[in-house]
Amino acid sequence: MATFFGINLFALSGQLLVGLINGSFYALLSLGLAIIFGLLKIINFAQGAMYMLGAFFAWMALNYMGINYWAALILVPIVIGCIAILIERFLVRPIAGEDHLYSLLLTFGIALVLQGLFTHLFGSSGLPYKIPAELTGGTKLPFMYLPNYRAWIIVISLVVCGSTWWVIEKTKLGAYLRAGTENPQLMQGFGINVPLITTLTFGFGVALAGFAGVLAAPVYSVSPDMGSNILIVVFAIVVIGGMGSIGGAILTGLLMGVIEGLTKYFYPEASATVIFLVMVIVLLIKPAGLFGKEA
Amino acid sequence: MSSTGEKLRISDLHAYYGESHILHGIDMTIMQGELVTLLGRNGAGRSTTLKAIMNMVGRRTGKININGNETIGMPAHKIAHLGVGYCPEDRGIFSSLNVEENLMLPPNVRSDGMSVEEIYEYFPNLAERRYSQGTRLSGGEQQMLAMARILRTGANVLLLDEITEGLAPVIVQKLAEVLVMLKERGLTVLLVEQNFRFAAPIADRHYVMEHGHIVEEVQKHELEAKTELLNTYLGV
Numbered sequence: 001m002a003t004f005f006g007i008n009l010f011a012l013s014g015q016l017l018v019g020l021i022n023g024s025f026y027a028l029l030s031l032g033l034a035i036i037f038g039l040l041k042i043i044n045f046a047q048g049a050m051y052m053l054g055a056f057f058a059w060m061a062l063n064y065m066g067i068n069y070w071a072a073l074i075l076v077p078i079v080i081g082c083i084a085i086l087i088e089r090f091l092v093r094p095i096a097g098e099d100h101l102y103s104l105l106l107t108f109g110i111a112l113v114l115q116g117l118f119t120h121l122f123g124s125s126g127l128p129y130k131i132p133a134e135l136t137g138g139t140k141l142p143f144m145y146l147p148n149y150r151a152w153i154i155v156i157s158l159v160v161c162g163s164t165w166w167v168i169e170k171t172k173l174g175a176y177l178r179a180g181t182e183n184p185q186l187m188q189g190f191g192i193n194v195p196l197i198t199t200l201t202f203g204f205g206v207a208l209a210g211f212a213g214v215l216a217a218p219v220y221s222v223s224p225d226m227g228s229n230i231l232i233v234v235f236a237i238v239v240i241g242g243m244g245s246i247g248g249a250i251l252t253g254l255l256m257g258v259i260e261g262l263t264k265y266f267y268p269e270a271s272a273t274v275i276f277l278v279m280v281i282v283l284l285i286k287p288a289g290l291f292g293k294e295a
Numbered sequence: 296m297s298s299t300g301e302k303l304r305i306s307d308l309h310a311y312y313g314e315s316h317i318l319h320g321i322d323m324t325i326m327q328g329e330l331v332t333l334l335g336r337n338g339a340g341r342s343t344t345l346k347a348i349m350n351m352v353g354r355r356t357g358k359i360n361i362n363g364n365e366t367i368g369m370p371a372h373k374i375a376h377l378g379v380g381y382c383p384e385d386r387g388i389f390s391s392l393n394v395e396e397n398l399m400l401p402p403n404v405r406s407d408g409m410s411v412e413e414i415y416e417y418f419p420n421l422a423e424r425r426y427s428q429g430t431r432l433s434g435g436e437q438q439m440l441a442m443a444r445i446l447r448t449g450a451n452v453l454l455l456d457e458i459t460e461g462l463a464p465v466i467v468q469k470l471a472e473v474l475v476m477l478k479e480r481g482l483t484v485l486l487v488e489q490n491f492r493f494a495a496p497i498a499d500r501h502y503v504m505e506h507g508h509i510v511e512e513v514q515k516h517e518l519e520a521k522t523e524l525l526n527t528y529l530g531v
């Protein structure tokens with residue numbers, strides 16, 4: 001067994017890999033939250049439920065309609081994005097002028113309803129979803145065995161997060177988003193349909209959660225509470241990264257996954273709480289978050 | 296229908312922020328190529344008049360005809376596309392965008408706006424600092440950027456709110472030159488202005504506002520005769 005100053009490299013790199021995979025999901029989910037918070041100033045508590053919905057839709061598509069993983073990876077986020085657009089248009093927008101607490105309670109309610117519905121329909125034990133045939137097997141690396149599907153998760157979520165960052169920070173559409181975040185009224189005055197952009201942004205942010213759900217289906221069991229379990233951690237990550245910072249949400253997501261993985265190796269008892277510990281420290285030292293702008 | 300040459304006609308405009316009634320029946324008409332100022336004390340309703348034209352207030356009633364289109368029931372994002380450019384009092388430079396992104400941000404509303412090359416030639420400071428964060432510019436540069444931004448879109452009715460406020464005399468001089476250039480190009484300008492000495496030589500007409508009403512209309516040639524009256528309204 002490969003050891004280095006008493007560190008078991010095989011076990012350590014295994015935990016690092018698990019950390020990176022968790023981090024990939026954290027990054028996708030917190031990126032969606034950050035985008036939605038930036039433009040709508042809504043803390044979307046339903047983001048976890050939409051992630052769960054993504055996994056269930058992938059499972060249902062495969063088992064009821066024979067739609068395979070690859071098609072689901074494209075179709076499910078689109079369907080979930082459309083559901084989100086309906087939610088924004090008919091539930092969120094009517095309370096847009098009210099205190100933010102209302103939208104928080106609304107999305108929390110939506111999350112509970114969805115979670116309850118799927119517990120009722122499928123039970124809480126979890127459903128299996130097979131890894132697609134193209135991605136079974138793995139690669140032997142010097143210190144570890146890297147399953148292909150896990151490598152795929154890391155690569156594709158980096159690609160999706162990276163392109164989202166690029167669109168928001170480097171394109172004209174992204175400039176509309178950033179400016180709309182800062183001063184929506186003036187953007188309207190320039191002739192830009194801000195309500196439309198807001199709706200589409202909400203749809204996209206939630207679709208990211210749906211995408212993460214499909215991606216997660218083969219590695220985590222598809223269960224109604226998978227969303228609520230991950231959401232609390234993701235909120236901590238958004239707070240650490242800084243509310244509304246796009247790049248911050250992605251980097252912090254990955255980083256916290258890795259920190260969690262390292263903790264699992266060095267001091268497993270703390271692995272479930274280490275992210276909250278980081279959150280407390282960051283809030284004490286830099287209340288706006290690592291990448292957030294001071295208000 | 297409006298006659299040709301009439302760019303902006305406002306009749307019996309009332310505007311409200313929540314429960315407060317800010318504008319009490321404003322009437323004004325601005326012809327093509329005119330530069331008209333809205334004078335008055337702080338809180339008289341001048342900025343609100345511009346915002347009401349842009350549909351940026353809570354509620355408004357009356358009639359606002361822009362370039363021949365009735366806009367009172369129009370959503371805010373459609374108004375710019377009638378050829379209106381709005382420069383807010385705080386200049387509205389976006390801190391999350393650099394100078395060039397700020398400049399390119401508003402969509403073109405007509406086809407004959409100034410080209411980016413023309414703008415950079417006219418405002419060389421903006422060209423020099425095109426990759427700086429928008430809000431890192433000096434106040435004067437930010438004001439130039441806010442003006443350049445709407446000139447690029449081809450807007451031919453400009454609503455400018457306190458563009459000289461807090462700026463050094465040399466910048467104010469440059470802004471006066473810009474306004475004269477715009478007049479020469481046939482653009483129509485409604486200018487909210489505190490600095491009467493800046494506005495008097497370049498404006499064709501002045502409306503004086505008080506408590507949400509227009510209380511006086513002064514033509515350029517009447518300025519001297521009505522100086523006394525203006526002084527009492529403006530409290531200078």
